[in-house]
Amino acid sequence: xxxxxxxxxxxxxxxxxxxxxxxxxxxxxxxxxxxxxxxxxxxxxxxxxxxxxxxxxxxxxxxxxxxxxxxxxxxxxxxxxxxxxxxxxxxxxxxxxxxxxxxxxxxxxxxxxxxxxxxxxxxxxxxxxxxxxxxxxxxxxxxxxxxxxxxxxxxxxxxxxxxxxxxxxxxxxxxxxxxxxxxxxxxxxxxxxxxxxxxxxxxxxxxxxxxxxxxxxxxxxxxxxxxxxxxxxxxxxxxxxxxxxxxxxxxxxxxxxxxxxxxxxxxxxxxxxxxxxxxxxxxxxxxxxxxxxxxxxxxx
Numbered sequence: 001x002x003x004x005x006x007x008x009x010x011x012x013x014x015x016x017x018x019x020x021x022x023x024x025x026x027x028x029x030x031x032x033x034x035x036x037x038x039x040x041x042x043x044x045x046x047x048x049x050x051x052x053x054x055x056x057x058x059x060x061x062x063x064x065x066x067x068x069x070x071x072x073x074x075x076x077x078x079x080x081x082x083x084x085x086x087x088x089x090x091x092x093x094x095x096x097x098x099x100x101x102x103x104x105x106x107x108x109x110x111x112x113x114x115x116x117x118x119x120x121x122x123x124x125x126x127x128x129x130x131x132x133x134x135x136x137x138x139x140x141x142x143x144x145x146x147x148x149x150x151x152x153x154x155x156x157x158x159x160x161x162x163x164x165x166x167x168x169x170x171x172x173x174x175x176x177x178x179x180x181x182x183x184x185x186x187x188x189x190x191x192x193x194x195x196x197x198x199x200x201x202x203x204x205x206x207x208x209x210x211x212x213x214x215x216x217x218x219x220x221x222x223x224x225x226x227x228x229x230x231x232x233x234x235x236x237x238x239x240x241x242x243x244x245x246x247x248x249x250x251x252x253x254x255x256x257x258x259x260x261x262x263x264x265x266x267x268x269x270x271x272x273x274x275x276x277x278x279x280x281x282x283x284x285x286x287x288x289x290x291x292x293x294x295x296x297x298x299x300x
Contacts, residue, residue: 003039003062003063003064003065003093004062004063004065005041005060005061005062005063006060006061006062006063007058007059007060008024008058008059008060008061009057009058010042010043010054010056010057010058010059011023011054012054012055012056012057013053013054013055014053014054015051015052015053015054016035016040016048016049016050016051016052016053016054016059017031017032017035017050017051019054019059020034020035020040027113027134029134030112030113032050034061034062034063035048035049035050036050039061039062039063040059040060040061040062041059041060041061041062042054042055042056042058042059042060043056043057043058043059043060044056045060063112064093064103064107064112065107065112066103066104066105066106066107066108066109067100067104067108068104068105068108068109069100069104069105071083071085071086071102071105072109073109074127074285074287074288075285078132079131079132079136079278079279080117080129080130080131080132080136080140080278081106081109081110081129081130081132082127082128082129082130082274082285083102083105083106083127083128083129083130084125084126084127084128084287084288084289085102085120085124085125085126085127085128085271086125087122087123087124087125087266087267088122088123088266089101089102089122090102090122091103091116091119091120091122091128092116092119102116102128103115103116106130110130110132111132113132113133113134114130114131114132114133115130115131115134115137116128116129116130117129117130117131117137117140117141117144118141118144120271121219121267121269123234123236123266123267123269124153124267124269124270124271125266125269125270125271125289126153126270126271126272126287126289127151127271127272127273127274127285127287128271129274139278140278143276143278147216148276148277149274149275149276150212150273150274150275150276151212151213151271151273151274151275152210152211152212152272152273153210153211153212153213153221153269153270153271153272154198154208154209154210154211154269154270154272154287155208155209155211155221155225155232155268155269155270156206156207156208156209156232156233156234156268157206157207157209157225157230157231157232157233158205158206158230158231158232158233158239158263159205159206159207159229159230160200160202160205160207161195161197161200161207161209161230162197162200163197164194164195164196164197165194165195165228166192166193166194166195167184167191167192167193167194167195167224167225167227167228168190168191168192168193169184169185169186169191169224169227170184170185170186170187170188170189170190170191171183171184171188171189171191171217171218171219171220171223171224172185172187172188172189173188178237178242178245178246178249180218180219180237180249181219181237181238181245182217182218182219182220182223183223184223184224184226184227189215189217190215191215191217191220191223191224192213192214192215193211193212193213193214193215193220193221193224193225194211194212194214195209195210195211195212195224195225196209196210196211196212197209198210206233207230209225210272211225211269219237219238221269222235222237222238222267222269223238226238226239232267232268232269233262233263233264233268234262234263234264234265234266234267234268235262235267236248236253236258236261236262236267237249239262240261240262244261244262270287270289271287272286272287273285273286273287
């Protein structure tokens with residue numbers, strides 16, 4: 001389990017936030033977050049709130065403690081690391097019952113102050129960056145917010161895309177039954193994706209493309225490709241009916257049914273390239289799993 005309950009000595013009469021920071025040497029930001037999230041308890045396991053006075057000899061904190069399933073960083077420096085996330089793994093715990101996520105590996109390798117800088121969908125595979133401490137995290141997150149990076153994806157899509165295309169339709173919530181589904185159109189947030197075809201498989205009627213998101217909207221590449229009639233192979237939300245998408249989101253689909261409708265057991269979208277400048281050094285990071293996409297077209 002990602003969250004474990006840790007026992008600490010307490011000092012009666014001390015405010016809980018003061019005790020965590022001054023006596024237990026827990027970082028102020030971590031202490032504040034733990035209290036606000038209801039993860040600090042007294043000896044009787046009552047939740048302690050900000051400003052509460054300790055009245056016991058022990059306190060307990062529910063803390064995220066990472067564990068590994070063997071995933072190692074693709075690349076790292078003293079400040080950050082790049083992981084290559086497999087498809088099907090969430091980046092953060094969805095709840096206290098999440099058995100495993102990418103953050104497990106990040107905290108396992110680099111400690112409790114390490115954190116992910118950005119995110120990708122659970123079914124999207126590929127490159128994702130983590131910072132090794134909170135100060136570095138703030139710097140790198142600002143870099144992403146200010147779009148001071150370049151990244152590109154690989155996708156296998158249905159149909160034949162013959163030439164490069166720029167898709168610049170806006171993206172907004174679809175507003176129908178599927179709450180996470182987005183839609184392309186004239187309203188919503190301005191969005192732009194460049195699609196470059198790489199290889200077409202005539203027998204399977206599938207095209208391997210490079211997708212370069214100029215903006216970073218929710219499900220942007222998936223929505224834009226679907227909007228031009230080329231949904232991503234294996235997509236269980238776009239290009240399928242509402243009942244199927246609902247069943248997928250409710251985790252009621254078995255693998256056989258999913259493959260029958262979407263074509264595959266996974267979404268064939270992969271974060272393949274990341275370029276950025278950090279502390280006067282230009283980094284250009286490529287995925288090592290690009291060949292999986294070429295192999296998929298050859299073998300299936």
